[in-house]
Amino acid sequence: DAKTTQPPSMDCAEGRAANLPCNHSTISGNEYVYWYRQIHSQGPQYIIHGLKNNETNEMASLIITEDRKSSTLILPHATLRDTAVYYCIVRYRRGGSNYKLTFGKGTLLTVNP
Amino acid sequence: EPEVTQTPSHQVTQMGQEVILRCVPISNHLYFYWYRQILGQKVEFLVSFYNNEISEKSEIFDDQFSVERPDGSNFTLKIRSTKLEDSAMYFCASSDPLTLSYNEQFFGPGTRLTVL
Numbered sequence: 051d052a053k054t055t056q057p058p059s060m061d062c063a064e065g066r067a068a069n070l071p072c073n074h075s076t077i078s079g080n081e082y083v084y085w086y087r088q089i090h091s092q093g094p095q096y097i098i099h100g101l102k103n104n105e106t107n108e109m110a111s112l113i114i115t116e117d118r119k120s121s122t123l124i125l126p127h128a129t130l131r132d133t134a135v136y137y138c139i140v141r142y143r144r145g146g147s148n149y150k151l152t153f154g155k156g157t158l159l160t161v162n163p
Numbered sequence: 164e165p166e167v168t169q170t171p172s173h174q175v176t177q178m179g180q181e182v183i184l185r186c187v188p189i190s191n192h193l194y195f196y197w198y199r200q201i202l203g204q205k206v207e208f209l210v211s212f213y214n215n216e217i218s219e220k221s222e223i224f225d226d227q228f229s230v231e232r233p234d235g236s237n238f239t240l241k242i243r244s245t246k247l248e249d250s251a252m253y254f255c256a257s258s259d260p261l262t263l264s265y266n267e268q269f270f271g272p273g274t275r276l277t278v279l
Contacts, residue, residue, distance in 0.1 A: 093167075093254045093270030094206060137206075150196070150219060151268060153206040 059158040068125040072138030075119040087134040128161045165189045167271035175277045184240045186255030196256040245278045
């Protein structure tokens with residue numbers, strides 16, 4: 051799996067958009083970008099994933115650069131409950147395969163009132 | 164919404180004792196995983212399981228560890244002779260190959276294992 055680089059921590063004001071960057075310059079053509087988060091002491095939670103197009107779901111938006119070497123997770127209106135460690139993970143996604151997730155240190159996002 | 168459950172939430176044991184951590188994956192899922200997280204450290208993959216056999220295991224998953232799906236609902240992790248360094252939060256996860264998001268893994272709340 052390609053290596054990812056994330057800032058160790060970020061702050062965001064409640065109600066504002068949180069933009070979390072991730073660099074994955076060695077990503078290959080078959081690898082997807084996944085985002086998970088871990089609220090303190092809880093199990094990781096899937097947020098979103100994408101290959102090359104921008105993606106949006108009820109939790110967040112994922113913007114992937116055209117060269118796919120970096121991406122940004124956007125929480126459009128951050129709340130205090132979004133305070134968590136956010137992990138950017140690059141891995142293959144293929145039917146019938148149960149690829150492991152390799153977690154880095156992630157970004158600790160602190161949403162301030 | 165279906166969820167992965169784990170029991171117990173906290174297990175305290177003496178060094179050298181056997182422990183069994185239990186997980187109930189989401190009912191229609193076919194892939195199962197165990198991860199662990201030592202306090203203050205990264206989440207680490209231990210093992211993945213499909214079709215009643217191990218698909219992949221990490222270096223951490225040595226002969227002291229085993230997994231089993233004893234019935235149609237439970238998925239267990241056994242540590243035969245616990246060491247102090249096994250103290251960690253253990254997370255179970257499952258995924259479903261039959262939907263578009265089949266590589267999305269759903270995690271349980273974890274079992275905190277403390278070895279004294």
